[in-house]
Amino acid sequence: MLTARLYYANSYVKEFSARVVSAAPLPTGNYAIILDRTVFYPESGGQPADTGFLDTIPVLDVQEQSGDIVHITPSCPQQQTVSGRINWQRRFDHMQQHSGEHVLTGACRQIVKASNTGFHLGQVSSQIDLDIDVITDGQLAEIELVANTMVFNNVPFRIHMVTAEELSNFPLRKQPAKHYDSLRLIEVPDFDCCPCGGTHVNATGEIGLIKIRSWERKKNGIRLDFVCGHRALTDYQGKNEAVKDLAARLSVPPAELAAAYEKQADRLAAVSKELATARQELCCRLAQDLYAQAPETAGIKIITHTLANVLPAAVGELARQLATYEYTVALIAGVSPDNTKTHLVFAANPALTPAFNMNTALKAALPFLDGKGGGSPQLAQGGGAKPSGIPAGLTAAQKVLTGK
Ligand SMILES: [Zn+2]
Structure with a gap:
C-alpha cells in the first residue's frame, strides 16, 4: 500500500x-x-x-x-x-510561493497568451518559464495588477480528485504527462486549472502580494523571477531601505533619484576630464625635472621614480611622457591611495628597443611585489599587492637592463 x-x-x-x-x-x-x-x-x-x-x-x-x-x-x-x-514556517512559505505561481500563470495567460513551461521554487525567489520571446514593462505591470486583484478578491482554491473520463469537464491549461486512473486538479475558478500534487493555501488572499522582480530571455522563451507573501514583504523592506538610504545621501526625494544620479554622472565625467588634463600637465613638468636630474650612463638615462597616492593612470602617463625623451628608459612605480596596491609601468624610447626590453625588466621586478603583468619590449605594465617591495623591484629591473 x-x-x-x-x-x-x-x-x-x-x-x-x-x-x-x-x-x-x-x-x-x-x-x-x-x-x-x-x-x-x-x-x-x-x-x-x-x-x-x-x-x-x-x-x-x-x-x-x-x-x-x-x-x-x-x-x-x-x-x-x-x-x-x-516545519510549518517553511511549509507555509512554500504554499504562498506555489499558490502564487498558479495565480501568476493565470494572469500571464490572460494578458500575454503565454503558457507556463517550467517552475522552480528557490530559497530567495521563484521562477516561471513562459513560451513567449519578449515581454514589455507595461505587460508585466498588467500581469501584476490582474494577479494581485485575484489576491485581493480572496478566491478559494478548489481541489478535485477526478477520473480520466471526468478530465474533459475541466478547462485544463496543461494536460497530464501520462494516463492516470485518478488525478488531482487544482482550480482557481474561472482563472486557472491544472493537474497538481502540491500544497496550496485555502484562498488567494493568503498568498499576499505577488511581485515580479525581473525577467530574462531563456532558451525557448522567457523566465520571470517573482516573490509572494512574506518574501514580497522582505523584498519591499530591503528595497525601501536602499532607496531611503540613497535618497538621504543625495538629498532628494525618492522620485528624483534617477535625475540626481544623472547629475552626479555628468559631474563625474566633467571632473574626470579636468583631472586627466591636470594629470597630463603635472606629469609633463615632473618628466622634465626627472629627465634633467637623472644621471646619464653611456649616453642613456634610466630613470626610476615612485609616485605615492596615485591611480594607475598617473603612473602610465609619467612613464609614457618620459619615454618621449631620446635615449631614455622610464621605470615608474605607483602606490594606491589606500597603500595596498602597487602599479608598475616601464617604457622605453622606441630608438632603444629591442636592446632594452621592458617586458624582461618587468618580469624581474614583479616577484618583489607578488605581482603579475606583461607587455612589449617598448611598454610593459603590471601590478602587485606589496608596496614595500618597490625599491628592490626597481633595482632588479635596472640590473637586468644595465647588466650590473
Ligand atoms: Zn499547485
Missing part, C-alpha cells in the same frame, strides 16, 4: 501520527523511513521538500520513490508508531 498523503486533502495539517512501514539504512549513514501516512511533502513539481521531526529525529529530506514517500533521517525510530511534525 502506498503512503497516504494527508496534505492532499488539507495542506494545513502540521502534526500527525503514523505507523512505520519500513526503515532502511542508506550508504550515506542516514535512514530511509517509509510510513503508512504522512503530511511531509516530498520534493517534486518545482517545490522543495518539507523538513521537520519524526518524534525527536530530524527529517532532513523527503523524496518520492515509486509512489511511496521516503523520509530521510539521521537515526532510526525505535517505536512502531511515530509522531510527525513539519
Whole structure:
C-alpha cells in the first residue's frame, strides 16, 4: 500500500501520527523511513521538500520513490508508531510561493497568451518559464495588477480528485504527462486549472502580494523571477531601505533619484576630464625635472621614480611622457591611495628597443611585489599587492637592463 498523503486533502495539517512501514539504512549513514501516512511533502513539481521531526529525529529530506514517500533521517525510530511534525514556517512559505505561481500563470495567460513551461521554487525567489520571446514593462505591470486583484478578491482554491473520463469537464491549461486512473486538479475558478500534487493555501488572499522582480530571455522563451507573501514583504523592506538610504545621501526625494544620479554622472565625467588634463600637465613638468636630474650612463638615462597616492593612470602617463625623451628608459612605480596596491609601468624610447626590453625588466621586478603583468619590449605594465617591495623591484629591473 502506498503512503497516504494527508496534505492532499488539507495542506494545513502540521502534526500527525503514523505507523512505520519500513526503515532502511542508506550508504550515506542516514535512514530511509517509509510510513503508512504522512503530511511531509516530498520534493517534486518545482517545490522543495518539507523538513521537520519524526518524534525527536530530524527529517532532513523527503523524496518520492515509486509512489511511496521516503523520509530521510539521521537515526532510526525505535517505536512502531511515530509522531510527525513539519516545519510549518517553511511549509507555509512554500504554499504562498506555489499558490502564487498558479495565480501568476493565470494572469500571464490572460494578458500575454503565454503558457507556463517550467517552475522552480528557490530559497530567495521563484521562477516561471513562459513560451513567449519578449515581454514589455507595461505587460508585466498588467500581469501584476490582474494577479494581485485575484489576491485581493480572496478566491478559494478548489481541489478535485477526478477520473480520466471526468478530465474533459475541466478547462485544463496543461494536460497530464501520462494516463492516470485518478488525478488531482487544482482550480482557481474561472482563472486557472491544472493537474497538481502540491500544497496550496485555502484562498488567494493568503498568498499576499505577488511581485515580479525581473525577467530574462531563456532558451525557448522567457523566465520571470517573482516573490509572494512574506518574501514580497522582505523584498519591499530591503528595497525601501536602499532607496531611503540613497535618497538621504543625495538629498532628494525618492522620485528624483534617477535625475540626481544623472547629475552626479555628468559631474563625474566633467571632473574626470579636468583631472586627466591636470594629470597630463603635472606629469609633463615632473618628466622634465626627472629627465634633467637623472644621471646619464653611456649616453642613456634610466630613470626610476615612485609616485605615492596615485591611480594607475598617473603612473602610465609619467612613464609614457618620459619615454618621449631620446635615449631614455622610464621605470615608474605607483602606490594606491589606500597603500595596498602597487602599479608598475616601464617604457622605453622606441630608438632603444629591442636592446632594452621592458617586458624582461618587468618580469624581474614583479616577484618583489607578488605581482603579475606583461607587455612589449617598448611598454610593459603590471601590478602587485606589496608596496614595500618597490625599491628592490626597481633595482632588479635596472640590473637586468644595465647588466650590473
Ligand atoms: Zn499547485
